[in-house]
Amino acid sequence: MAINKLERQVLEMIGEDANSPDVFTDDASGIEQIRQSLADGIAETVGLVGGWVETFSVPLVVDQTFYRIELLDADIGWFSDVWNVDTQTRLNQASLITLNSWDPLWMRYTGPPTQYVPIGTNTIAICPKASSSSGILELHIAAIPHVYKTGTDRIKLKRTYERAVVDYAVGEYWASRGAAAEATAHMSRFAEALGLQRTDRGNTGRIYSFDRVKESPDDIRISP
Amino acid sequence: MKYAEASRWIRRFLRDPAGNIWSDDLIRATFNQVQDELQSYCGLLVEVRAMPVPPRSDWAYLFEWENAYLPAGALRTQALRNQGNYWAYCSNFEVQTAFVSNSTDDPNDIGTATTQPWEAWIATPQEPPTWQLPDDYHEMKMAYYDERPIFATTRKDVNRNDPGYKQREGEPQAWYMRDEVTRQLTVYPKPSTTVWADETGSGMVTSVEDDTESSEIGAVTRIEGRYTSSSLGITVDVIAATDQMLFVYEVVPREIQSEDDELVWPATMMRYVCYRVVSRLYGMNSDGRIPTLAAFWEERYQLGLRVLKSWVANRRRDRLPIFSTHKKSIGRRKRMPRLPDKYPATYP
Numbered sequence: 001m002a003i004n005k006l007e008r009q010v011l012e013m014i015g016e017d018a019n020s021p022d023v024f025t026d027d028a029s030g031i032e033q034i035r036q037s038l039a040d041g042i043a044e045t046v047g048l049v050g051g052w053v054e055t056f057s058v059p060l061v062v063d064q065t066f067y068r069i070e071l072l073d074a075d076i077g078w079f080s081d082v083w084n085v086d087t088q089t090r091l092n093q094a095s096l097i098t099l100n101s102w103d104p105l106w107m108r109y110t111g112p113p114t115q116y117v118p119i120g121t122n123t124i125a126i127c128p129k130a131s132s133s134s135g136i137l138e139l140h141i142a143a144i145p146h147v148y149k150t151g152t153d154r155i156k157l158k159r160t161y162e163r164a165v166v167d168y169a170v171g172e173y174w175a176s177r178g179a180a181a182e183a184t185a186h187m188s189r190f191a192e193a194l195g196l197q198r199t200d201r202g203n204t205g206r207i208y209s210f211d212r213v214k215e216s217p218d219d220i221r222i223s224p
Numbered sequence: 225m226k227y228a229e230a231s232r233w234i235r236r237f238l239r240d241p242a243g244n245i246w247s248d249d250l251i252r253a254t255f256n257q258v259q260d261e262l263q264s265y266c267g268l269l270v271e272v273r274a275m276p277v278p279p280r281s282d283w284a285y286l287f288e289w290e291n292a293y294l295p296a297g298a299l300r301t302q303a304l305r306n307q308g309n310y311w312a313y314c315s316n317f318e319v320q321t322a323f324v325s326n327s328t329d330d331p332n333d334i335g336t337a338t339t340q341p342w343e344a345w346i347a348t349p350q351e352p353p354t355w356q357l358p359d360d361y362h363e364m365k366m367a368y369y370d371e372r373p374i375f376a377t378t379r380k381d382v383n384r385n386d387p388g389y390k391q392r393e394g395e396p397q398a399w400y401m402r403d404e405v406t407r408q409l410t411v412y413p414k415p416s417t418t419v420w421a422d423e424t425g426s427g428m429v430t431s432v433e434d435d436t437e438s439s440e441i442g443a444v445t446r447i448e449g450r451y452t453s454s455s456l457g458i459t460v461d462v463i464a465a466t467d468q469m470l471f472v473y474e475v476v477p478r479e480i481q482s483e484d485d486e487l488v489w490p491a492t493m494m495r496y497v498c499y500r501v502v503s504r505l506y507g508m509n510s511d512g513r514i515p516t517l518a519a520f521w522e523e524r525y526q527l528g529l530r531v532l533k534s535w536v537a538n539r540r541r542d543r544l545p546i547f548s549t550h551k552k553s554i555g556r557r558k559r560m561p562r563l564p565d566k567y568p569a570t571y572p
Contacts, residue, residue, distance in 0.1 A: 040495055043492045047535055048535070050538065064462040065371070066470075067463075068272070068462070068463060075490035075491060076490075077535065079542060080542060081538075083544065091542055093542040094544075095543075096472065097366075104372055105372060106374050110370070119270050121270070122490075123270070123463075124532045125272075143396045143462055144490070146491055147491075168274050175521070176236060176237055180514070180520040181516070183520055196530055196531070
């Protein structure tokens with residue numbers, strides 16, 4: 001069984017022989033923890049920066065406003081574009097509040113859809129609804145991939161972030177070994193690569209509290 | 225995605241695969257607590273559900289053969305006990321038999337008892353009919369009746385403006401709830417007309433095609449599966465709204481009771497729940513207490529929250545910003561009914 005280059009990097013960074021691993025052996029169950037960590041890192045990165053957009057064609061159904069959509073091998077991140085194929089026009093994103101404000105009867109209109117509303121994690125509403133079951137909606141979905149299955153599966157990640165994801169997996173490896181300091185160091189690198197590092201680095205564990213200055217009831221002091 | 229997968233992940237990072245320190249019950253309880261916290265914080269899980277408006281019968285009878293003995297010209301009749309596959313409840317215990325699926329459910333739950341279709345929505349005597357919202361209801365975002373928005377109000381306001389609200393009929397304008405626990409929703413005024421979208425049988429309503437009922441969602445009917453396509457790696461369900469009550473609401477994540485339970489979270493977000501569970505468990509006063517690891521996983525959870533914030537912002541990325549001057553009001557000006565400008569005719 002082949003391992004991919006990210007898995008190889010992780011094995012090398014945790015002191016395994018990548019050609020003949022001792023603990024994380026070269027089979028589906030042996031490499032599972034590393035693969036899971038890498039997949040989580042990829043999902044988190046893609047969920048943050050986008051980068052992997054899938055296009056799906058959804059047939060319109062007569063008189064239906066709400067469509068619940070499930071991707072089979074990914075989670076829906078967000079809709080980056082929605083197109084009406086028949087009219088070759090782009091749908092504008094709106095919200096339920098906007099549409100209610102525009103016209104409370106918006107849900108009763110039929111015609112070529114011109115607006116859409118994403119709801120929750122997997123539902124989309126269109127306005128106006130289709131007058132017949134004939135049109136096609138083209139959804140461009142920024143997708144967040146599920147765990148890849150084999151070492152030869154495509155890594156759905158921009159190359160710039162590959163090293164960050166390796167750090168993510170190495171950090172989780174150290175955490176699974178109980179080494180919090182090493183885990184924190186690697187996770188910090190991951191966070192820095194994604195622009196998530198906090199400015200109050202090193203304050204982990206500090207407990208903030210408020211107390212009032214008795215002399216002046218309006219003054220509130222924060223400590224430390 | 226099943227809870228078993230999350231449980232396995234948590235045990236791996238607790239380094240307690242055999243459960244020598246943390247029991248399954250404790251992990252599950254912590255998981256339930258944390259997923260509630262995460263949903264309260266970010267409100268990402270939103271559900272859209274349609275519930276039919278049940279028809280109201282002028283005459284109800286128990287057996288079909290009684291139909292022949294109804295008064296001449298009786299309209300809107302229904303046999304409560306038919307030869308089909310649905311039930312008519314006359315006593316509370318019957319509901320327990322039908323809906324309680326295992327012995328762990330609370331036997332003191334009085335459930336539902338109906339003799340009229342209206343009452344299937346758990347009516348209280350002398351009160352307008354109510355809709356039982358699903359178990360996972362948390363907070364209403366928007367409610368529609370027959371594809372028109374209806375707005376939140378309180379029973380107090382309704383009563384103040386219309387002392388006869390219990391008898392008032394018409395197209396619903398507003399909704400209110402008596403409390404958050406029973407999750408019984410009432411619309412004002414009560415609908416004067418109802419439509420079964422797709423009924424089978426003749427002379428009486430026996431069942432509605434494509435609707436499913438379960439103990440989880442009580443008497444609420446979920447409509448789905450009208451159109452499904454598994455091509456191109458995507459599954460699409462539509463949610464019918466015509467002639468229905470339609471609710472868009474934030475959900476409270478389903479309580480996990482066993483390893484086989486399905487998680488409501490997308491796989492990506494489930495990790496954030498796990499991070500905080502591990503942090504909590506490492507921080508507990510047990511043999512496995514390790515404050516440094518608790519702090520690490522808490523920090524990891526906080527990092528996840530920042531990712532979720534970005535994710536929420538990304539979802540609105542496709543929205544077109546509209547610039548305007550500060551004097552322009554946002555949205556439509558409220559339109560009030562008014563007479564034409566030249567009415568009534570006046571002399572200068």
